[in-house]
Amino acid sequence: MSTREHLLSGEALGQRYALAVPQTALAGTTGSQLGRRAGNSIDFQDYREYQPGDDLRTIDWGVFARTDRLTIKLFREEVNPHLDLLLDASRSMALENTRKSAATLRLAALLGTAAENAHCTHATWLAGDGFQRAANDMMLPSAWDGLGFASRRPLDEAFTILPPRLRRLGIRVLVSDLMCPGEPLSILRRLADGAAAVFVVQLLAQADTEPPEHGNVQLVDSETGEEREIFVDATVAAQFREALARHRESWDVACRQTGARFISLVAEKLEASLPALEEAQLLVPA
Amino acid sequence: MPFLTYPLALMAAAALPALAAIYILRNRYRRREVSSLMLWQFAVLSREGGAKVNKLQLPLVFFLELLALALLVTAATGPRWQLPAHARPLVIILDDSASMLAGDSAGASAVSPNSPRTKAVVALDELLKSRKFLSIRLVLAGPKPRVLGSAVTTATEVREVLAQWTCQSPDAALDAAIALANDLGGPQSQLLVLTDHAPPGSEFSGDRVQWWAFGGTQPNLAFVNATRTTHGESDRVLLEVANYSASAVATAAYRITSGSNLLRSATLKLEPRARQRLILNLPANTPAIEAALDADNLAADNRVTLLPAVRKRIRVQNSLEDAALRSLVDKALEASGLRSSLSAAPEIILHNARATPAGTNAWGLRFLAETNAATPHTGPFIVDTAHPLARGLFLDGVVWTASTPGTNQFGLPVITAGNTPLLAVTEDALRRQQITLHLIPDRSTLTATPNWPIFFWNLLTWRARETPGLVESNFRLGSEVSVRAQTNSVQLILPGGGTRMLTKSAEEFVLEPETPGLYTVNAGNSSWQFAVNLLAPEESDLATAKSGKWGEWEKPEEARREYASVLWFFVLGALVVMVTHLFLVTHSKGRV
Structure with missing residues (x-):
């Protein structure tokens, strides 16, 4: 299946969901939802004295007539909540012989569609040689373009080279296998800074979670191309599982420290894992 | 001799590289792309696996399988090992x-x-x-x-x-x-x-x-013959001394004693390889005598012991009707020296009746002298020479006239002429021998030949043999000694004083003395003694x-x-290796 077909598939999946927007996310530019601050909506919120620079159109002339004081009306701010979707575009997300890239595309499309359903604006960032936005990412996911997983740089380096310009108080969702040697906290602090909510979705292939069968295996790092010959036996398999568990635990702990939510999915079981996104209050039924 | 009996079985050794190929192919590195190697950076490496290796890594079971296969292939070749x-x-x-x-x-x-x-x-x-x-x-x-x-x-x-x-x-x-x-x-x-x-x-x-x-090679003087036989009412002792020297003339001093009595002492002069006989007549009641030569290179043949000859006499009742024949028979019986006076129940009854004579222990010799259909026979006579009665008989030239009985109703023929049985023997229910002699004495020459006393001597000797006790009292070492006893077991006292119990398995007890000396046989209340002497000329002759x-x-x-063959070794080794392999596979939980 092509990228487009995966996006369409994800878009179809996303029709059932809407992005769960937290209250803290209701701060933004003019939009379709009422924000916490005063704005330009028609919903009256409060009065205050006129200050130079205020829009003359908001002066309540009736109050001025009665009290001879320039008073302006405050209306509830009308905002659009925003979703910043950060996709790990490294080569490991397109691990051979797995459905990892397809699942990533479907999940991204699902989240984009859910954001549309929640009347959220959304932006899609690809973490390659720095963060760059995907083409047409403001549109429906099926219109997105330029989605590829060919970067050899790990996620933490992308933050260093060119960090994403994330909207303040937006909802930020990082979709990655998190297979980067960097410290989770350094990445999460960048994500959590000014965010209304941060979700870290670890998307792993089944092959990432299970060690190879016993015997001699030549392991090839999909990003660096580094090779390692190893004899896998029961001990090694157990050590691998322990290492994976420790890795997940480190991200989970870091997420809790930064107020983020950590969700781990298996690419081959994406549809069955969607309830986990609901439990994490990332999605709600549309 | 090759080490391998079946070299063609070595072709089975091709299985070894095949196994190795299987393992090498099975254990070659499978390429696998992973998202990152960061999860494979183990702090602690496992014992067998985990480390990056440059050489081929094969499990232990491979080497066990290889070893088992090699052992089986070797066993199939039938290996043989040179014995130290x-x-x-x-x-x-x-x-x-x-x-x-x-x-x-x-x-x-x-x-x-x-x-x-x-x-x-x-x-x-x-x-x-x-x-x-x-x-x-x-x-x-x-x-x-x-x-x-x-x-x-x-x-x-x-x-x-x-x-x-x-x-x-x-x-x-x-x-x-x-x-x-x-x-x-x-x-x-x-x-x-x-x-x-x-x-x-x-x-x-x-x-x-x-x-x-x-x-x-050594010179040696030895007794090579020693007998003591009855000679009328006395005993005759014959000793033969041999000089087994290749060249030297030897003098042999000898002493013959009976208990503490010196019977004779003299010196013999013997040419090389010559023998000399000594004859000594002794009263029959002389106890055991001992003859000794001076000590020389072989002691065993320098001494002989001779016991008095056995005198077994048979009580014979002559009931023949014909006086002439009875006289002829009496003469022959007396000449044998084996007839005793009829002081008790007879042991042999000579008669003319067709019926078996009374008496639980008496043998019968029946003379049938019927003249009807009498035929003179001049031979050839067919003699069962193995029979005790026929021993020493020489019937050439003998005219034997006897009636023709028609059918043989008198037992096993011992002497026949044509199809006419002349002498027949049968054993009755009481294990008594009943002998029938067809002879018309006045028309035959048998009574005038040596066969006549020989026949009666044979008859009395045969009967004497069937009485309890020994037949002879002096034996050569290596010969069998027959003892007839009424009991089922006898006690044998050996020369050294040891005893041995013998159980009857046949009519007689047959002894095989192993050492020279005096032996005693005790059977119930009866006791008999016999002497065994070496008397082995071939052993005494040290010249060879x-x-x-x-x-x-x-x-x-x-x-x-x-x-x-050491095939068993390889098969056993293969079994041990396979058992070890099985143990490892079932207990290793995938670590091998």
Whole structure:
């Protein structure tokens, strides 16, 4: 299946969901939802004295007539909540012989569609040689373009080279296998800074979670191309599982420290894992 | 002889590289792309796996399978292994004849340091010190070969068994002993003959046999014959002394005693290889006499003991009707010297009746002299020479007139002429012999020939043999002694004082004395004594004794016998390896 077909598939999946927007996310530019601050909506919120620079159109002339004081009306701010979707575009997300890239595309499309359903604006960032936005990412996911997983740089380096310009108080969702040697906290602090909510979705292939069968295996790092010959036996398999568990635990702990939510999915079981996104209050039924 | 009997089985060795190929292909590195190697950076590496290796890493089970396969392939080739010298059994054949004690001038009980037996023991000891054998068995070569004890391994054990090597036999059946040793030791065994003479034949081609002789040519004076027989009312003693010297004239001083009484003492002068007889008449009541020569190189043949001759006499009742015939019979019976007075129930009844005579213990000799259809026979006579009655009969020229009985109704014929039985014997229900003699004396010449007294002598001797006791009282060593007793068991007292109980298995007790000396047989209230003397001219003749070693144990053309199959070793090894393999596979939980 092509990228487009995966996006369409994800878009179809996303029709059932809407992005769960937290209250803290209701701060933004003019939009379709009422924000916490005063704005330009028609919903009256409060009065205050006129200050130079205020829009003359908001002066309540009736109050001025009665009290001879320039008073302006405050209306509830009308905002659009925003979703910043950060996709790990490294080569490991397109691990051979797995459905990892397809699942990533479907999940991204699902989240984009859910954001549309929640009347959220959304932006899609690809973490390659720095963060760059995907083409047409403001549109429906099926219109997105330029989605590829060919970067050899790990996620933490992308933050260093060119960090994403994330909207303040937006909802930020990082979709990655998190297979980067960097410290989770350094990445999460960048994500959590000014965010209304941060979700870290670890998307792993089944092959990432299970060690190879016993015997001699030549392991090839999909990003660096580094090779390692190893004899896998029961001990090694157990050590691998322990290492994976420790890795997940480190991200989970870091997420809790930064107020983020950590969700781990298996690419081959994406549809069955969607309830986990609901439990994490990332999605709600549309 | 090749190590591998079936080299074609080596083709099965192709399975070895096949197995290796399977494992190499199975264990080659499978390429696998992973998202990152960060999860494979183990702080602690496992014992067998985990480390990056540059060489081929194969599990232990591979080497076990390879080893098992190699062992099975080798076993299939029928491997044979060359036996080391000590891996073969040794069977020693000991010449038990009396001549092995030659050189013994100290007496019969002591062993001379110069005797072949002593030299053989020393040589054997040295052999056992220098070489090791899988097992050692000893075969005693007397008149009949006999295995001494069970298999032993050490020189000490051999010395203990050698205590039974007494060298008192009159003969050594070495051929039979070698055959027995060959059967005993099997085809891999090595045989060693210890004797005092050279092997038979001009060229000894011992088949795994070494023949060691330790004898030496020595002069020797010996009793070679000694008898004591009845001679009327007295006993006649005959002694024969031989000079077994190749060249020297020897003088032999001898003494004949009876208890403490010296009967005769004199010196004989004997030419080389000559014999001389001594005859002595003694009263019948003279007890045992002993004749002795001066000590020389062989003590065993310098002394003989002779007991009084056995006098068994038979009570005969002559009831023949014909006076002339009765007289002829009486003469013959008296001439035999074996007839006793009729003081008790007769043991033989001579009669003319067709009926069997009364008497529980009496044999019957029936004379049938019917003249009807009488036919004179001049031969040829058919004589059953094995029958006791026919011993010594010579019927050529004899005219034997007898009636023709038609059918033989008188038992087993002993003498026949044509189809006419002349002498027949049958045994009745009481185990009494009933003899029928068809003879018309006045028309025959039988009564005028030596056959007549011979026949009656045979008759009385046969009857005497059937009475309890011994037939003779003096025997050569190696001969069988027959004793007839009414009891089911007898006690035999040996010369050394030991006793042995014998159980009856036939009509007679048959004894085989193994050493010279006086023996006593006790059967209930009866007791009989007999003497056994060496009297073995071949053993006394030390002129043919030799020293030397013949034969080889290992011959190039017999190399095949030097190999033994070791197939079992490889099969056993394969089984052990496979069991280990199974244990590892079932208990390793995938670590191998």
